[in-house]
Amino acid sequence: MMVRKSAGMSDRHRKIMEFLTEFQDEHGYPPSIRQIGESIDVDSTSLVDYYLNQLQEMGYILREKHVSRSIRIVQPMRQKPVRAMTQLFNIPILGPIGASAAPIPMPQSDFSLYDSATKVEIPVSLLGRERQEQLFALEVDGDSMIDAMVNDGDIVILRQAQDAVNGEMVAVWLDSLNATTLKYFYREGKRIRLQPANPTLKPIYIGPEDELRIIGKVVMVIRKVQPLAG
Amino acid sequence: MMVRKSAGMSDRHRKIMEFLTEFQDEHGYPPSIRQIGESIDVDSTSLVDYYLNQLQEMGYILREKHVSRSIRIVQPMRQKPVRAMTQLFNIPILGPIGASAAPIPMPQSDFSLYDSATKVEIPVSLLGRERQEQLFALEVDGDSMIDAMVNDGDIVILRQAQDAVNGEMVAVWLDSLNATTLKYFYREGKRIRLQPANPTLKPIYIGPEDELRIIGKVVMVIRKVQPLAG
DNA sequence: ATAATACACGAACATATGTTCGTTGTCAAG
DNA sequence: CTTGACAACGAACATATGTTCGTGTATTAT
Structure with a gap:
């Protein structure tokens, strides 16, 4: 033979x-x-x-x-990563947010930045039934949002919005704290209650006179975990 | 004209x-x-x-x-989601983990589950230079990992491993707690120190006699944020 | 050694396919 | 009406491209 x-x-x-x-x-x-x-x-x-x-x-x-x-x-579906035909969605990362000064990244009304150097690719299967417009991403710099269980380095995906419905988690710029944080949003009569995700922390109340700038509603949080030194 | x-x-x-x-x-x-x-x-x-x-x-x-x-x-990159050609990776969700009893999902040595009902699609661009083998995902059930800033409903992506290097975050089954938690792993002589991500919490020490089962190393955490009721 | 098989080369061929050109009809502007 | 731009047709052309065939050279089996 x-x-x-x-x-x-x-x-x-x-x-x-x-x-x-x-x-x-x-x-x-x-x-x-x-x-x-x-x-x-x-x-x-x-x-x-x-x-x-x-x-x-x-x-x-x-x-x-x-x-x-x-x-x-012919693609025989090997062990190698599959070149899949699933729909992806490119979400631009508009910049870092965090405890530092005041870089409030406002997405351009015109949604340009398609070949922006920094973007995240998200399969629509992960976005669920979220409308895929007006999404943008921010990279968290610092621990200012740690009470919302969002860590330094995490990527937060948001939908552009100036307002919010009760119970939604929003990213807001707080003049009083001079920082951007993530809080649950509740409108209570004339004032607004911003509830931290961590129930042991007390809520923040915003009166009608205070400056409150909603940056967007939180849609997703992605954390890449890396080994710690020490 | x-x-x-x-x-x-x-x-x-x-x-x-x-x-x-x-x-x-x-x-x-x-x-x-x-x-x-x-x-x-x-x-x-x-x-x-x-x-x-x-x-x-x-x-x-x-x-x-x-x-x-x-x-x-020419793909004019319309508003519609682009049928992109980026490489995706299918990661099977092997089951829930959490505070409940003891369902320790051990991935089959043979990595089948390509058409598993439950899976997450992750673009390789998100995985970075992680080796794309032996990855699997778990959906968090309950608040047992809240100290690691991992919430109820989050999806944790892990690499299969029986051992770990100091500083890596691992998912471990603790007999003493009767639960699965995420902790930073440190080997200190004969004992093992499991450090919570939240620095205000005290570490857990595991002696050589105690049962410690490492389920995998944490690679990524994904959280889909939904409005709260109330 | 001989035969069989796989591997290799180049020329000739057939046709699939893009290109060019002359002609015609339509419609609006001058 | 005449002109010119646009849309449309079909034939002829040039060549890009797959196919076939004859031949030659290794390598291996018998």
């Missing part, structure tokens, strides 16, 4: 597969046979065809006869 | 754009000019070329000269 040479993938097969994905990624359409040949230093188109037929039999690609640039890569 | 007829997109332009996305979606490669013509009931290839040039000038597509099936659709 002889072991078929072509049992597995040869080095060239692998190179072709790499080139296919790379080219498709870069150009948005598949390469021609001659372009594949170039990539592996083979002038003969028939030899490339030979390899492609093998790859097709092995189940790695699909081809349509007589159709140019019709090579499709 | 005359208003250019071709200012906006005509009905045919729209139909062509629809066909382009549809075809690309279905076949994995772009259509030829004649195929586009068929889809809008036009025999003349030059007319299709005419439309395509207009679409290109309008910025909706890209074409490469003399290259067959080289039409790319």
Whole structure:
């Protein structure tokens, strides 16, 4: 019994597969046979065809006869991260907030910043039925929101809003504290009660004369945990 | 002054754009000019070329000269969620943990559960340079981990591990408390110190005789915030 | 050694596919 | 009406691209 040479993938097969994905990624359409040949230093188109037929039999690609640039890569759902087709949503990180001075990041009415250097990618499956407009993110700097169980370095995702409904958690700028904090929002007659998440802490009351600026409603908190030193 | 007829997109332009996305979606490669013509009931290839040039000038597509099936659709990043090509990672939610009895979810050695009913989708961009293997998620039930700033309902993403390095936050099952908690892990000679995240709380010491089961290392915490009642 | 098989090359071929050009009809402006 | 821009048609053309075929060279089995 002889072991078929072509049992597995040869080095060239692998190179072709790499080139296919790379080219498709870069150009948005598949390469021609001659372009594949170039990539592996083979002038003969028939030899490339030979390899492609093998790859097709092995189940790695699909081809349509007589159709140019019709090579499709079959994604076999390996252990590697899946290039999934789930809808993602890009949320810009508009800046840090925290105990420091007063950088109140107000999102532009015009929602630009799509190629902003800093953004978070959130699958819609995580957002649930949240409307996906007017979302933005802030990175927490400092421990000023620790009573709301939000840590230094956490990423808070908010919906832009000037007002809130009772019971919603909002990010507010407090002149009295000179800081941004996260609190549960309750309107009680003329005054507003801001309730910390930690029940052992006392609420803050805001009168109609005080300055209260609602930055947004909290939709989600994401924390990347890293080892502590010490 | 005359208003250019071709200012906006005509009905045919729209139909062509629809066909382009549809075809690309279905076949994995772009259509030829004649195929586009068929889809809008036009025999003349030059007319299709005419439309395509207009679409290109309008910025909706890209074409490469003399290259067959080289039409790319320019994603104008509309308000609608982008069908992005970013890599996602599916992390199974293996069950709730919390103050209740003792359901210690041990992930199967064989990492199956790809179509598990409950999973979280995480973009690799959020995971950073974390190795993407052996990750699983738990939904927190109850307030037993509130000292680690982890709330009821939060989703904790963990890496499977039996051991830990000093300073890492781990999820451990404590026989003495009969609960699962999140603590910072420190090995101090024969005993182990489990430090709560909240510095005002005292650490727990585990002797060599006590049962300590490490469930995993904490990689990320995700909290979906919902309005409170009351 | 001989045969069989896989691997390899290049030329010739067939056609799939983009490009160009001349012509025609429509419609609004001058 | 004439003009010109736009939309539309179809034929001819050029070439990009997949396919086929004949041949040659290793390597391995018989």
